[in-house]
Amino acid sequence: MIEHVLPAAAAGAETTADVDPSAPDFLERGALAPRTRRPRLTEFATGRSCARTALRELGAPAGPVGRGPHREPRWPPGIVGSITHCPGYRAAAVARACRVRAIGIDAEPHRPLSPRMFARITSAAERRELAALPWTGAHVDRIVFSAKESVYKAWFPMTGADLGFTDVRLSLDPLRRRFVVELPAPFAPVRGRYAVACGRIVTAVAVPADGLR
Ligand SMILES: CC(C)(COP(=O)(O)OP(=O)(O)OC[C@H]1O[C@@H](n2cnc3c(N)ncnc32)[C@H](O)[C@@H]1OP(=O)(O)O)[C@@H](O)C(=O)NCCC(=O)NCCS
Structure with a gap:
C-alpha cells in the first residue's frame, strides 16, 4: 500500500509480519526503556526494520534510526522519514532532505x-x-x-x-x-x-x- 501514497522522491517499506526483537540486527534496542514489554519491543523493532529497508531502497546507509525525546525518529544526516504501525501492519518512508523537507505517514x-x-x-x-x-x-x-x-x-x-x-x-x-x-x-x-x-x-x-x- 505504501508505494501508492508516497511521492516519487520517497522510498517506502511495509510488512504484515513482525521481526524478532531479540535478533542481533535490532540496532535500536537501547532507545527503549529496559523493562519495555515484548509487544512494544516487537512493534518498535519491526518499524526500525522497515526503516532500514526503506533506507536501502533509497540508496542511503541503513544504520540505526534513533529516537528523539518526543518519540520522533532520528534519521541519518541528509534523510527525512516517518514510521507507522497499526495492528498487523508496520511501514516506514524516507527521502533525501534535499528533495523533501519532511515526510509523514x-x-x-x-x-x-x-x-x-x-x-x-x-x-x-x-x-x-x-x-x-x-x-x-x-x-x-x-x-x-x-x-x-x-x-x-x-x-x-x-x-x-x-x-x-x-x-x-x-x-x-x-x-x-x-x-x-x-x-x-x-x-x-x-x-x-x-x-x-x-x-x-x-x-x-x-x-x-x-x-x-
Ligand atoms: C505522534 C503521534 C501522531 C503518533 O501516533 P500513533 O498513534 O502512535 O501512531 P503510529 O503508531 O502510526 O506511529 C508511531 C510512530 O510515530 C513516530 N512518532 C512519534 N512521535 C513523533 C513525533 N513527535 N514526530 C514525528 N514522528 C513521531 C514514531 O516513529 C512512532 O513509532 P516508534 O515509537 O515505534 O518509533 C500521536 O501520538 C500524537 O501525538 N498525536 C497528537 C498530535 C496530532 O496528531 N495532531 C494532529 C495535528 S494536525
Whole structure:
C-alpha cells in the first residue's frame, strides 16, 4: 500500500509480519526503556526494520534510526522519514532532505471514528465540507484522522512545535484519494495521498524542500 501514497522522491517499506526483537540486527534496542514489554519491543523493532529497508531502497546507509525525546525518529544526516504501525501492519518512508523537507505517514484500521472523536479532530467548516463529498464506501472520518496524524509526524521534526487537530484545515478529494492540508504560516499547504485496502487506511504527506509560503 505504501508505494501508492508516497511521492516519487520517497522510498517506502511495509510488512504484515513482525521481526524478532531479540535478533542481533535490532540496532535500536537501547532507545527503549529496559523493562519495555515484548509487544512494544516487537512493534518498535519491526518499524526500525522497515526503516532500514526503506533506507536501502533509497540508496542511503541503513544504520540505526534513533529516537528523539518526543518519540520522533532520528534519521541519518541528509534523510527525512516517518514510521507507522497499526495492528498487523508496520511501514516506514524516507527521502533525501534535499528533495523533501519532511515526510509523514500513518496507518489506521479502516473503521469509523467515534462521533465524539470526529468532532474533536475537525472544525465545523471541515465537517460541512466532508458531509458534502460523494460517497465512496471509505470511512472518511478515519481517513481525516490518519491524514492529520501524518501531518503531525511531518510537522514536528520540522518545527519542534505542537500542532492541534484544529490548527490545520483539511480538504479531501475522495475520487482521486488525495488531500490538501493548510498549515499555520509560514508553511504552504501540504498535499497527501491515501489508500484503503485489506481493512487498513494508509496516508502520507510530503513537504517539498521549498515548502514555505
Ligand atoms: C505522534 C503521534 C501522531 C503518533 O501516533 P500513533 O498513534 O502512535 O501512531 P503510529 O503508531 O502510526 O506511529 C508511531 C510512530 O510515530 C513516530 N512518532 C512519534 N512521535 C513523533 C513525533 N513527535 N514526530 C514525528 N514522528 C513521531 C514514531 O516513529 C512512532 O513509532 P516508534 O515509537 O515505534 O518509533 C500521536 O501520538 C500524537 O501525538 N498525536 C497528537 C498530535 C496530532 O496528531 N495532531 C494532529 C495535528 S494536525
